Every structure is written in C-alpha cells, then in structure tokens.
Amino acid sequence: GEDVEQSLFLSVREGDSSVINCTYTDSSSTYLYWYKQEPGAGLQLLTYIFSNMDMKQDQRLTVLLNKKDKHLSLRIADTQTGDSAIYFCAESLYNNNDMRFGAGTRLTVKP
Amino acid sequence: EPEVTQTPSHQVTQMGQEVILRCVPISNHLYFYWYRQILGQKVEFLVSFYNNEISEKSEIFDDQFSVERPDGSNFTLKIRSTKLEDSAMYFCASSAGRHSYEQYFGPGTRLTVT
Numbered sequence: 001g002e003d004v005e006q007s008l009f010l011s012v013r014e015g016d017s018s019v020i021n022c023t024y025t026d027s028s029s030t031y032l033y034w035y036k037q038e039p040g041a042g043l044q045l046l047t048y049i050f051s052n053m054d055m056k057q058d059q060r061l062t063v064l065l066n067k068k069d070k071h072l073s074l075r076i077a078d079t080q081t082g083d084s085a086i087y088f089c090a091e092s093l094y095n096n097n098d099m100r101f102g103a104g105t106r107l108t109v110k111p
Numbered sequence: 112e113p114e115v116t117q118t119p120s121h122q123v124t125q126m127g128q129e130v131i132l133r134c135v136p137i138s139n140h141l142y143f144y145w146y147r148q149i150l151g152q153k154v155e156f157l158v159s160f161y162n163n164e165i166s167e168k169s170e171i172f173d174d175q176f177s178v179e180r181p182d183g184s185n186f187t188l189k190i191r192s193t194k195l196e197d198s199a200m201y202f203c204a205s206s207a208g209r210h211s212y213e214q215y216f217g218p219g220t221r222l223t224v225t
Contacts, residue, residue, distance in 0.1 A: 004153070035216075042115065042202060042216035043154070088154065098144075098156035098167055099214070 006089050006102035013110050018076040020105045022089030025070060029091040032065060033099065034074045037086045046074070046087075076107075084109045113137045115217035117203050123223045124193055132188045132220045134203030143186045144204040144214060145178065147171070154202065160186065161209075193224045 004024045012018045024032070030051050035043040049056045049063045049072075056063045062075040072091075076083055089102040116135045124130050136143050145157040158168040160178050177189045186205075190197055201220045206213040 040218065042117075042218040043204075044216070045214070090154075098159065098169065100156070101146075101154035103151075103153045 004089055004091055004100050004102040006087075006105045008103065009106050009108070011108045011110065012079050014079060014081055016079055018074075018079045018083070018107055018109075020074045020076075020087050020089075020107065022072040022074075022102055023070055024072065024089070024091050024100075026091065026093070026100075027067075027070065028093055029070075031092045032063075032072050033088075033090040033092075034061075034063065034072075035088040035090060035101075037088065037104065039085075043088060079107075079109050081109045081111060083107060115203055115205055115215050117201075117217040117220050119220060120218065121221045121223070123225065126195055126224055127192050130190050130193055130222060132190075132201050132203075132222065134186045134188070134205075134217055135184050136186055136203065136205030137207075137215055138184070140205035140207050140215075142166075142206045142209060142214075143178075143180070144206075145188045146202040146204065146216075147199040148202065148219075149196075149199040157188075190222075193222075195224050198222055198224045 006022045033048040034046045036046050037043050047058050054065050060077045064073045086104040086106050088104045090099040092099040118133045143160040146154050148154045156169050158172045159166045175191050179187050203217040204214040
C-alpha cells in the first residue's frame with residue numbers, strides 16, 4: 001500500500017544546514033507537506049508543495065521535490081536551536097481529506 | 112492567532128470504559144478531522160467531518176468510534192469501549208476549506224488505556 005518513509009533522527013550543529021529527507025510511494029500524490037512538532041505542541045504546518053512544482057523556498061526553508069524518484073526534502077538553512085523538533089513529511093491526494101504521514105524525523109541542533 | 116484547542120491534555124481510562132475527547136476548532140473553519148499517533152508510530156488519519164456528517168473515514172474508525180459536533184464550537188471523538196491498543200495521542204485538526212494543506216492541528220490528547 002501507499003507509504004511515507006523518513007529517517008528517524010538527524011543531528012546538526014547550530015549554524016549548519018539541515019536536510020531532512022522523505023520518500024513516498026503513491027504517484028498520485030498531489031500535495032506534499034512538512035509539519036513541525038515541538039514538545040507538547042500540535043503539528044505546525046511549515047510548508048507544502050504541489051506535485052507540479054519541483055522547488056519551493058520560504059525564508060530559511062527550501063523544499064525540493066523529485067517526482068520521478070518520489071523523493072521530498074526539507075532544507076533548513078542556518079539551523080538554530082529553536083529548530084529542534086520532530087519534522088513530519090505528509091502527502092495527500094487532490095480529492096481526499098486525509099493525509100498520510102511519515103513517522104517523523106527528530107532534529108537535534110547542538111550549540 | 113487563532114488556534115485549535117483540545118481537552119484534556121492527558122486522559123487515563125480503564126479498558127472497556129467510554130471516553131470523549133474534546134476539540135474546539137478554529138471558529139470560522141468548516142472541516143474537522145481526527146488523527147491518532149500510537150507511540151513510536153506514524154500519525155494516522157481517522158475521520159473527517161463536514162456539514163454535520165462524516166465525509167471520509169479510515170479503516171481504523173470502526174463502530175467503536177463516533178464523532179459529533181454537539182454545538183457550534185466543540186467537535187468530539189467518542190470511543191465507546193476502550194481497548195489497550197487505543198492508547199495513543201489523538202490530534203484534532205480543522206480547515207476552512209476542503210483541501211488538506213489548510214489543516215491546523217491542536218496539541219493533542221494523550222489517551223492511556225490501562
């Protein structure tokens with residue numbers, strides 16, 4: 001069945017770039033998302049990309065989509081300690097309400 | 112900034128008991144959702160709700176589950192007879208429109224079934 005996969009952990013030093021990767025299997029996916037979850041908080045939508053795009057940039061965040069390889073990445077430039085959180089990749093189809101999430105990547109930023 | 116709220120933050124219940132998880136969506140939103148995340152596993156879609164009826168549900172959302180919008184502000188998830196495997200974090204979300212990218216999530220209710 002359809003699945004979304006992410007590596008579980010990533011550790012970087014403050015000021016470095018972080019790259020969080022995600023793969024998905026459903027070629028019908030229309031929307032792809034990155035959510036951030038801080039301790040005790042809900043899922044915060046960081047950014048999303050439509051499947052007809054291959055890149056989207058929003059301040060320190062850059063999303064790259066390789067639709068052929070079904071690979072999505074989130075790059076955080078100049079990573080700060082406040083970026084430490086769990087990052088979820090998710091995808092959905094145009095006509096569905098539901099989203100399919102990855103297991104989340106725990107990003108740890110060391111000073 | 113408007114936000115989705117959920118109560119309680121943590122609920123402990125005994126197996127077989129009924130629980131009701133409460134959510135207050137963002138006030139002008141029309142679509143409401145429940146997701147759950149079993150510890151260490153993925154966030155899973157349970158159900159979406161629009162115009163006072165379920166619009167989609169997953170295989171997880173069986174007859175033990177029900178949702179309701181009892182008044183103009185609350186959106187509830189009821190589990191009739193809880194099982195140990197219902198222990199999870201339950202997230203409520205809401206959106207103004209139909210498309211998923213507009214969904215705003217609450218902080219979650221951690222349900223522990225003993």
